[in-house]
Amino acid sequence: MDMVKATAIQILRRLRPQDIFSIVTFSDRAEVLIPASQDVNLSKLEARIQMLQTSGGTEIFQGLEMAYGQVRGNLNRKCINQIILITDGRTYGDEEKCLRLAKTAAEERIGISGLGIGYGWNDTFMDEIARRTGGNSSYVSDPKDIQRLLLEKLNHLWQVFAEDVTLEFKKSNAAELRYAFRLSPEVGLLPLESPIRLGAIPRGSTLSVLMEFIIPGEASKTEGITLLDGQLNASISSLVTPMAPLPVLLTRSVTTNPGETPPPEEIVQALSKLTLYRMQEQARLDADVGNYDKASERLKNLAHHLVAQGQPGLAHTALLESEHVRLRQEYSREGDKQIKYGTRALLLPGSEGKK
Secondary structure, three states: OOHHHHHHHHHHHHHHOOOOOOEEEHHHHHHHHEEEEEEOHHHHHHHHOOOOOOOOOOOOHHHHHHHHHHHHOOOOOOOOOOOEEEEOOOOOOOOOHHHHHHHHHHOOOOOOEEEEEEEOOOHHHHHHHHHHHOOOEEEEOOOEEEHHHHHHHHHHOOOOEEEEEEEEOOOOOOOOOEEEEEEEOOEOOOOOOEEEEEEEEEEOOOEEEEEEEOOOHHHHHOOHHHHHEEEEEOOOOOOOOOOOOOEEEEEOOOOOOOOOOOOHHHHHHHHHHHHHHHHHHHHHHHHHHHOHHHOOOOOOOHHHHHHHHOOOHHHHHHHHHHHHHHHHOOOHHHHHHHHHHHHHOOOOOOOOOOO
16 A cells, blocks of 8 residues: 555556646545546645544445546546546456446447456456456555556556557358467457457557468468458547548468468567466356366476476476465466466567566
């Protein structure tokens, strides 16, 4: 809490005249600690932040709903509208209401990103909230990382060039979209239904998405197939007139004699790292349905691949978790998140993760 308060004060001091900032606290009930305003009285607001104390439970919906109200009441299409949810615990009984609210927020072009502190929060739930709005979730294992992650998020928002980037597409009879993952500017799983909300793109950044399609066998009888047919929409406030949708058409030719030209190196590198993330995903799915021996074996295999990728620290964590799953038939909350977010960090642009 001390680190969160210090970071909130640091953010206050960095605010620009056009920024609107609010803080909502929640436990068994929610409260607007700092109402949304551009009129920043630093000494008064810093004093309010310093009075923050931990208490009660973790009823996320009440806090999320109140935060949504603060943003919704000051909605400006020329601004980036964002909620950053920080929690160290799980919510119970209101998950569906949170997810419905995330859908509503997305329709209003309000993004939600999550910051989970420690091991007690529900990462699957947080991922789903973020995924529905084009946001992302992050894991804080060490309190000193809170400041870095929050300031990185704010800097990302301050540098946005295009916001509310969405991909609308029609389902193809020739191909099934089975997996979609955003590689940059922020990593994260994407939904498979149209529209896919891709979030915002900062200036100087690129949007990279890796998609996996399943092609039925009868496609080999054709000369070419359409993987995806749609359009990319984005809002760019600096433009005088709205940006026209960009057509997106992904097609592939079909041949019985493929050439020997290797795939682009960029795709090979992304796949090599995404494979590690998907290995831990599959291990979690195995454990969820009671296949603990299979999950343990997958984690052991993941550890060998991590060593080959130059990640001995994360490999050691995977080996320890493999043994934990085998003996206790469950994941440890600590190891589970360290492996999930450790392998995800390997996909960060220009980052090799923690070694």
